[in-house]
Amino acid sequence: MDWARAQAALGVGLQAIGEATTSDRAFEQAVTCYDRATQVLKTQPALALRAVVANNRALSLARCAELTADLAVLDAAARTADIVIAGISGIAGLEATVAAFGAGRRIGVANKECLVAAGGFFMAEAARTGAELFPVDSEHNAVFQALSAGPRTAVEQVVITASGGPFRTASREAIARATPADALKHPNWSMGAKITIDSATLMNKGLELIEAHHLFAVPPEQLEVVVHPESIVHGMVSYVDGSVVAVLAMPDMALPIAHCLGYPDRLPTACRRLDLATLGRLTFEPPDVERFPCLRLAREALAAGGAATTILNAANEVAVAAFLDGRIGFFGIAAAVEETLSRSQEGRAPASVA
Numbered sequence: 001m002d003w004a005r006a007q008a009a010l011g012v013g014l015q016a017i018g019e020a021t022t023s024d025r026a027f028e029q030a031v032t033c034y035d036r037a038t039q040v041l042k043t044q045p046a047l048a049l050r051a052v053v054a055n056n057r058a059l060s061l062a063r064c065a066e067l068t069a070d071l072a073v074l075d076a077a078a079r080t081a082d083i084v085i086a087g088i089s090g091i092a093g094l095e096a097t098v099a100a101f102g103a104g105r106r107i108g109v110a111n112k113e114c115l116v117a118a119g120g121f122f123m124a125e126a127a128r129t130g131a132e133l134f135p136v137d138s139e140h141n142a143v144f145q146a147l148s149a150g151p152r153t154a155v156e157q158v159v160i161t162a163s164g165g166p167f168r169t170a171s172r173e174a175i176a177r178a179t180p181a182d183a184l185k186h187p188n189w190s191m192g193a194k195i196t197i198d199s200a201t202l203m204n205k206g207l208e209l210i211e212a213h214h215l216f217a218v219p220p221e222q223l224e225v226v227v228h229p230e231s232i233v234h235g236m237v238s239y240v241d242g243s244v245v246a247v248l249a250m251p252d253m254a255l256p257i258a259h260c261l262g263y264p265d266r267l268p269t270a271c272r273r274l275d276l277a278t279l280g281r282l283t284f285e286p287p288d289v290e291r292f293p294c295l296r297l298a299r300e301a302l303a304a305g306g307a308a309t310t311i312l313n314a315a316n317e318v319a320v321a322a323f324l325d326g327r328i329g330f331f332g333i334a335a336a337v338e339e340t341l342s343r344s345q346e347g348r349a350p351a352s353v354a
Helices: 002-006 025-035 047-053 062-065 068-076 089-100 112-129 138-151 171-174 194-199 203-214 254-262 293-304 308-324 330-343
Strands: 016-019 039-043 083-085 106-109 132-135 155-162 223-227 231-241 246-247
Touching: 002 089, 039 062, 047 223, 083 089, 089 106, 089 308, 106 112, 106 254, 112 203, 112 308, 132 138, 132 203, 132 254, 138 203, 138 231, 138 246, 138 254, 155 203, 171 330, 194 203, 194 308, 194 330, 203 223, 203 246, 203 293, 203 308, 203 330, 254 293, 308 330
Parallel strands: 016 039, 083 106, 106 132, 155 223
Antiparallel strands: 155 231, 231 246
């Protein structure tokens, strides 16, 4: 939102916001930051009405009164925009994202759960409608850029980096005592609660491996995770000649968003510039799957195929919510996911959003 406002002089404008929360943030951003017709479509009709009254030129009151719950978000996604950024967290974002495919436009995918839970269907539907998918996650956006350095047949390995989260150096005993407040203290990124907990458990990296598998058609055995505390190297691709192509930048989500919006051009941003001499050094280490078993579980689900990743995603969403509510401990997240996977019979991957 802030980046789009800053790019107004270049012709970037906001057409619609679909938000699945009860806060007034989207409403306030739209009516105070934009002087063009802006539609704020909320899950609460009353807030949608307020937006129309404030703008006085978006939707009719009668039409706005009809918008309820998911219809509001779907309506926003289906409108005629050049680019749709699909960023509703969790599996709740799947239907709205697929609805945006109908216009065959560019989709900035910022919701990894869509690909984790229904990757085969998601990619097939994008191909059927002609939608262009551009990853907004910094890691996948970096991989997308690095893959342009050579033919896919020459790719040897795709590497996604992880900061390691707030418990990277903590003992297993200390992690077991962690509270939700402890887990929400990410060292490098400011994100929502669910994704921040996923980062703390390293489930986020597991989900990103699954996402990369579907987005880039990379076999699971060619996908790797490396812990990189500085979060400067966002993704790497190694090629059969021994070369490695990496994308480096300061951790700022404005960069991958700008890449998605401007591709194949490069749009200017106000992001801090990377100064390697001042930074001094970059460090890397392998992930510890003993302290962070969620990464292992995600790999196992990807290898199992079928509905395993769908079950993994659903179990993780429920377990993370339980942890945030104080009903289970930190390691209870991985335990709940593993137990759910072990109890689930082999099934087919989703074939629709129904």
